[in-house]
Amino acid sequence: MCQDEYPEGEYYYLLDASEYSDYHELLKEWSKAYNEEKAGILAINDGPLYEMAARYSEEFSFLETVQKQLENQIIYSEETAPEIDFEDLVVIDLNNREVLTAAIVSEAIQKLAKNFAMKGHDHSGTCHIQYNAKKLQNSRIKDNLVDYLCELGNYDEHVTIRDLLNFLGYIITAGIDECQTDFGEALHYYTLAFEGNGTVFDLVRRRFDSPDLVHPFIDSRLWAVAEEEADFSDRDDADEVVAPLFEVKKQRFLFEDEIMDLGYSSRDLYQNLPYDFINHRNGMSSTGQKEDIIRKINGYFAPNASRPRLRLWLSHRYRSKSSLALVSRTTVPKREMRLQKPQLHPEIAGTIGYTPSHTAIEYKNGGDPIRLRISKSLYRAIGALDANIPYTLRDRDEEQQILEFMEEIEYHEDYSEETGEIMVKDTETGKVERIDVEDSIYRE
Numbered sequence: 001m002c003q004d005e006y007p008e009g010e011y012y013y014l015l016d017a018s019e020y021s022d023y024h025e026l027l028k029e030w031s032k033a034y035n036e037e038k039a040g041i042l043a044i045n046d047g048p049l050y051e052m053a054a055r056y057s058e059e060f061s062f063l064e065t066v067q068k069q070l071e072n073q074i075i076y077s078e079e080t081a082p083e084i085d086f087e088d089l090v091v092i093d094l095n096n097r098e099v100l101t102a103a104i105v106s107e108a109i110q111k112l113a114k115n116f117a118m119k120g121h122d123h124s125g126t127c128h129i130q131y132n133a134k135k136l137q138n139s140r141i142k143d144n145l146v147d148y149l150c151e152l153g154n155y156d157e158h159v160t161i162r163d164l165l166n167f168l169g170y171i172i173t174a175g176i177d178e179c180q181t182d183f184g185e186a187l188h189y190y191t192l193a194f195e196g197n198g199t200v201f202d203l204v205r206r207r208f209d210s211p212d213l214v215h216p217f218i219d220s221r222l223w224a225v226a227e228e229e230a231d232f233s234d235r236d237d238a239d240e241v242v243a244p245l246f247e248v249k250k251q252r253f254l255f256e257d258e259i260m261d262l263g264y265s266s267r268d269l270y271q272n273l274p275y276d277f278i279n280h281r282n283g284m285s286s287t288g289q290k291e292d293i294i295r296k297i298n299g300y301f302a303p304n305a306s307r308p309r310l311r312l313w314l315s316h317r318y319r320s321k322s323s324l325a326l327v328s329r330t331t332v333p334k335r336e337m338r339l340q341k342p343q344l345h346p347e348i349a350g351t352i353g354y355t356p357s358h359t360a361i362e363y364k365n366g367g368d369p370i371r372l373r374i375s376k377s378l379y380r381a382i383g384a385l386d387a388n389i390p391y392t393l394r395d396r397d398e399e400q401q402i403l404e405f406m407e408e409i410e411y412h413e414d415y416s417e418e419t420g421e422i423m424v425k426d427t428e429t430g431k432v433e434r435i436d437v438e439d440s441i442y443r444e
Contacts, residue, residue, distance in 0.1 A: 012040030023052045027060050034062055034088070046070070046093060065089050073348070076340040076360060080369070086347040096344065098353035099164055100153035105146045108161075112168050113137045127179030132172040132189040144255045144266050151270065152203040154278055156357060156376055159199055167193070167200035190252045208251070218264050222249045276383065277376040281341070281359055290339040293361050293374065296382040297402065301326065301425060302432050308334045312406040312413070313425070328423040330415045338362050340371075363409045370412075372405040 012033035020026040030042060053067040068084045069091035075081045099105075117133035126134075135141055152159070171189040174180075175196075185191050194205055207213060226245035249260075257266040283289060294310050301313050309331040342356045343349070358378075360371040374382075381398040422435040 006039070010038070012038040012042070014040075014042045014044075017042050017044035018048050020048075023048065023056065027052060027056055027063075031060050031062070046095065062089060066091055069345075072345055074342045075345050076342055076362065076369075076371070078346050081345055084345070084347070090348065090351075092348060092351055094352065095158075096352065096354050098153060098355040099159045099161055100150050101353045102146055102150055104161075104353070105149045105164065106142065108164055108168055109136055109142050109145060112165070112172065113142075116172050121179050123179055123181050125181055127181050128176070128183045128187040129173050129179055131183075132187075132192075135189055136168075136172065140258050141255045144257065147267065147270075148204070148207070148254055149200070152200070152207055153355060155203055155206065156278070156355075157199060157203060158357075159203070163199040166198050167196065167204075170196040170198075170201075185248055188252070190255050191248060194251055208254075213269050215264070215269050218253065218262060218269060219246075219250070221262050221264075222246055222253060225249060277379040280374075280379060281356060290334060290337060290361070293339060293382075294334055294337065296379075297361075300382045300399075300402065301328070302423065310334070310337060310409075311423070312410050313403065314407060314410060315403055325427060326425040328425075329420065330410055330413050332363065332409060332413060336363060336365055338364070363412075365412050367412065370405065370408045372401065378402075 012030075014026075014030070017026055017030075033040060049066065050070065053063045053070070057063040057067065065085050066089060068082070069086070069089070070093065072082055072084060073091070073093045073096055113133045113136040116129055117137065119129070121127055121130060136145065149164075171192040174187050174192050176187075180187055194201070194208060223242065223246050226242045226249055230241050230245055253260055253262070254266045254269070257264065280289065280292075291308050294308060298311050302311065311328050312330045312332065313326045313328045315326055338361070340360050340362055342358065342360065344352075344354050358373045358375045360373050362372075363370045372378075377395075378398050378401065381395055382402075420436075424433045424435065425431070426433075
């Protein structure tokens with residue numbers, strides 16, 4: 001919203017409500033604007049907003065709507081989305097925003113580069129700030145930088161606008177206030193992009209070091225150029241002499257491919273990141289996904305379990321690692337389970353970019369749904385069987401999530417004490433024993 005087009009007085013703006021030490025005073029000001037039906041924007045951190053809603057909802061009734069919207073930003077299906085009033089208030093939790101999108105990154109580059117390029121400089125010629133800002137205004141370089149940063153979104157790390165602006169500001173200025181007119185590649189944006197501190201810098205380096213960013217022809221050409229430039233002859237010193245030059249040239253090639261004219265584009269380097277969780281999340285619509293998750297959860301406790309039914313395991317203690325055994329006596333057919341992908345509430349869909357950080361397997365049998373959130377770490381944990389990770393070394397917190405999910409389901413399921421199958425797992429050895437029950441007679 002542009003404050004020139006929507007001036008204060010007619011509209012209500014509070015761009016950092018978190019600075020208020022007295023929530024009641026803030027709420028009186030907000031309530032006055034709300035009751036006067038003034039349109040506007042209030043920006044506040046989620047912690048203070050939750051606290052205000054909990055403490056003052058009886059006095060300020062609109063906070064009930066605020067709290068309901070806060071608690072239901074993310075849903076799992078439109079059919080089950082709760083009905084909430086969005087008529088007078090709309091809450092957008094920017095923690096759910098996906099920052100590394102082409103639109104956001106491109107606009108941020110364009111604005112910062114233009115602002116730094118237009119700043120007054122007390123020197124003749126070009127300083128490092130002007131050099132980097134003008135480079136980022138080149139359409140090809142900007143597009144390549146956008147492509148590279150958007151690729152980082154596949155790593156499922158939370159990136160904020162501040163992280164992005166910190167990265168872009170640093171690769172233009174190097175964190176130096178004074179203009180440097182005598183500078184080399186150390187102050188070029190493509191070198192600075194791999195040297196700063198922060199979330200985006202960490203991801204930029206992680207992506208660069210990935211084996212997926214390797215191309216035999218591009219790398220061999222760049223290595224040959226580095227050898228020639230270093231006047232290299234002794235292969236024993238290659239790592240010390242040529243490798244650093246090669247690395248800088250490859251960093252430059254990522255953004256200035258056409259300028260370097262190798263006959264390839266930086267896009268030739270990109271391949272899909274081989275992350276199983278990303279493939280799982282992005283392949284939610286494909287057949288077999290639900291069965292695969294059920295198989296992985298079953299295999300976490302009992303290797304080689306292949307039945308398309310979820311086997312429930314119970315521990316007699318809060319954490320199974322302290323128990324001598326886990327016991328299973330119930331299975332749930334796959335038709336009672338469904339795999340779901342979180343999405344923004346339909347009333348706020350489209351307001352911000354959103355990439356799910358998890359999926360969920362859900363059990364629903366007449367009551368409220370019971371869900372197990374499958375994050376990247378939990379997905380990796382339930383695939384531990386394939387990685388041959390010993391049961392005793394698996395993460396307690398992640399296992400606890402699974403067992404609590406199963407315990408809630410067990411409460412809703414019926415089972416026979418006279419006939420069926422009981423499985424007992426020794427938590428020290430990992431050995432699973434099967435016991436058949438028929439007419440109340442137990443047989444191993």
